[in-house]
Amino acid sequence: LKKYSVPIKRTNIITASKTVNGNFIVTDRKGVTFQSRKLIIATGLTDRLPSLKGIKKFYGKSIFHCPYCDGWEVKDRKIAIYSENKNGVELALSLKTWSHTITLFTNGNNYLKSPDRKLLKQYNIQVVTEKIENLLGKAGKLQFILLGTKKRLPCDAMFLATGYAQHSNLAEDLGCLVSKQHVVITRKSGRTNIPGLYVVGDASWDIHLAIIAASEGAKAGVYINKQIQKEEKQQIITTQKILA
């Protein structure tokens, strides 16, 4: 980006607002403000981690959120699904694409209704409702799940159905519509319900993958450029009409 004279500011944006003339003003934690005609928010999501002992040692190495990111690497292994609510059922069923050995852990929660239990049984998915006491393994590799009953269950990987939250509230503060899944509702090219404001990547609603985030950013960039060209053309035409 240096080659193209794009300045990079490594700073945390705390507030964002829209001025009466339609520009955007963002302010960083030191109180420095930046103004622009258009704004793209690409602040991503934070995956929620359950408060399981030892989880940080394994997260990203053998404990994951997304089967499309990490399912292939653990195919045919012993996979645990962790969920404190019924979202775990769908995740457990979907992981059958990658492995025959799937176990759903509810960590002491009793949310499974009889039709869910029946479906899980049909898929040959075991259900463990006991509380988890600890996660055991070496060098980021999960090996056992230790239950409160002191029973140790062998396990190679775990997928979490624990959801996510927005990294920042900037889009919401600006008045963006947000879905029940806490992602910003966007239209083509990352457009939001706020004119001139674009949200791309994980923060917006679509599949959460790096390549999709990059493609959404590129599409918004092209769209914004065309939009600015259109606005400038209109301005030239209007000025010429006034002068004529």
Ligand SMILES: Cc1cc2nc3c(=O)[nH]c(=O)nc-3n(C[C@H](O)[C@H](O)[C@H](O)COP(=O)(O)OP(=O)(O)OC[C@H]3O[C@@H](n4cnc5c(N)ncnc54)[C@H](O)[C@@H]3O)c2cc1C
């Ligand atoms: C464990 C794990 C494994 C994954 N594996 C894969 C994989 O194999 N393949 C794949 O395609 N995807 C994978 N993903 C998903 C992928 O990482 C995301 O889809 C992608 O990073 C989204 O890009 P993004 O730019 O939207 O958000 P992010 O990458 O989250 O970037 C957002 C950036 O905005 C910054 N930010 C947030 N708030 C502010 C603020 N207020 N001011 C300034 N900066 C701010 C953050 O610090 C961050 O740098 C994985 C994710 C995880 C967590």
